[in-house]
Amino acid sequence: MDNQPTExxxxxxxxLAFGHISPFVQLSNKLSSHGVRISFFSAAGNVHRIKAMLHHSQTIQIIPLTIPHVDGLPPGLESTAEMTPSASELLKVAIDLMQPQIKTLLSQLKPHFVLFDFAQEWLPPLASELGIKTIFFSVFIALTTAFCTVPARLTDxxxxxxxxxxxxxPPPGFPKTSITSLKTFEARDFLYIFKSFHGGASVYDRVLTGLKGCTAILAKTCNDMEAPYIDYVKTQFDKPVLLVSPVVPEPPSGELEERWAKWLGQFPSNSVIYCSFGSETFLKHDQIKELSLGLELTGFxxxxVLxxxxxxxxxxxxxxALPEGLLERVKGRGLIHTGWVQQQHILAQNSVGCYLCHAGFSSVIEALVNDCQLVMLPQKGDQFLNSKLMSLDLKAGVEVNRRDEDGYFGKExxxxxVKTVMLEFDEEPGQSIRANQRRWRDFLLNxxxxxxxxxxxxxxxxxxxDLHNI
Incomplete structure (x- = not known):
């Protein structure tokens, strides 16, 4: 090579799920601002939404992919947001069938790296044939990898x-921290990752194969938050584990819709509880009933958003689902909506002081950077461990208490x-949680x-x- 710097x-x-696409988009924006050229792969139907999320940069291009036909997978559905759980499993089958398409594109583009996800465990050997290095970009915190998808998780x-x-x-060798076990209902949910659907590899097999086969692992976390789990992952895979911190989203552009801004604007600062569970986490009727009654009970x-x-x-x-008479009782101070809202704009409003959410990690980070007290009600998968990290290790939020066997929670x-984080206390735990929340907010906004x-x-x-100009 000559001595000229190489892009x-x-x-x-x-x-092909926006809970995965969004962190890749956020990372793309960060890398692009450091002069990295990005080619972003996704199904053609997702391009418009991804384009709206990406920075307008000459160093980023979106490459539309064609989803192969799979019996039972409805044509035209190209992200899990529009799919039933069974169709989402078929989407993994379709991604497996994309290997020739991906190989052709990589042969043409000749990138230095491919950053890939859990469902493309076949990519490292394919890319290696073309002289391309691969990085498994985990959109989950290191704790999730450490607890669930390390080789030590195999029982024999x-x-x-x-x-x-x-x-x-936890698996053998797991570090000694505040997190010592899962509840029964959480463990039952996690057994899903070991199941095979449609004759394909399980989630665990895909993740493990991808982590073992890649050149390096990239984690959306940092040593300040997760040092014990990062170190454990390093010992399990014996390869570089790169860190990019939680990838704080850029402040949203534009203004909050007038009807929401007007409603929120009538309340004092830090007094409103915003409650949402994302676009792909759904509560059952009895959960909606107890949640709404609990919010009513707070008096805030x-x-x-459901x-x-x-x-x-x-x-x-x-x-x-809503309790009889609730809407009349909370009229003027309780707003219940179904459908998309401008979440980042809402969290940034001065009157919003608490975010009650499913503990998706992007939502957790949004709560912290917008100075909202964090109350977590995780529903599935990594959300359980995100909540434990924040409430037990970092003590920067509180989790709603739930029954061990079935996860039931009541209005109380x-x-x-909510009372723990929203009312000012002179003693533990309220004050220490609020202090830790502020400390992590300062860290993330640095x-x-x-x-x-x-x-x-x-x-x-x-x-x-081995590029120059390092």
Whole structure:
């Protein structure tokens, strides 16, 4: 090679779910600002939405992919947001069938790296044939990888956990921290990752194969938050584990819709509870009932957003689920909505002081950077471990108490969790949680610190491909 600097070129290839696509987009924006050229792979139907999320930069291009036909997978559905759980499993089958298409594109683009996701475990050997390095970009916190998808999770080196009791316990060698076990209902949910659908590999098999086969692992976390779990992952895989911090989203552009801004604007600062569970986490009727009654019980104004699976009439479901007389009792201080809202804009409003959410990690970060007290009601998968990290290790939020066997929670559980962070206490635990929340907010909003993580990542990648001007 000559001594001229070479532009780093990275392909981004997330799983076709916006909970995965969004972190890849946020990372693309950060890398692009450091001079990295990005080619972003996604299904053609997702391009418009991704384009709206990406910075307008000459260094980023979106490459539309064609979803192969799979029996039972409805044509035209190209992200899990529009799919039933069974169709989402078929989407993994379709991604497996994309290998020839991906190989052709990579042969043409010749990037230095492909950053890939859990469902494309076949990518490292394919890219290696073309002389391209691969990075497994985990959109989950290191704790999730450490607890669930390390080689040590195999009970006798070959057999994954099959019982709830096995899954409740951490794997051998797991670090000694505040997190010592899962609840019964959480462990039952996690057993999903060891199941095979349609004859394909399980989620665990895909993740493990991808982590073992890649050149390096990239985690959306930092040592300040997760040092014990990061160190454990390093010992399990014996390869570089690169860190990019939690990838704080850029402040939203535009203004909050007038009807929401007007409603929120009538309340004092930090007094409103905003409650939402994202676009792909859905509560059952009894959960909606207890949650709404719990919010009523707090006495605080609240903005509750509830969504329902694709094809379901949300208004009709709300009518069935909400307690009789609730809307009349909370009129003027309680707002209940189904459908998309400008979440980042809402959280940034001065009157919003608490975010009650499902503990998706992007939502957790949004709560912290917008100075909202964090109350978590996780519903599935990594959300359980996100909540434990924040409430037990970092003590920067509180989790709604739930029954061990089935995860039941009542209105009093919601009330107690909100009261802990929303009322000013002179003693533990309320004050210490609020102090920790402020400390992590300051850390995440330190632009120099966050930019350093991205800059170090770029240097690490350049060193791995022996590029000049490091």
């Amino acid at each position: 780093l070129h990275v392909v981004m290839f997330p799983f 080196t070959t057999k994954p956990p099959t019982t709830i009791e096995e899954m409740k316990r 104004p609240f903005f509750l 969504n329902f699976p694709a094809g379901v009439d949300g208004s009709a479901e709300l009518d069935k 559980d919601v009330f107690k969790a 632009k120099e610190e966050q930019s350093r993580y991205v800059g170090d990542l770029v240097k690490d990648m350049k060193a791995m491909v």
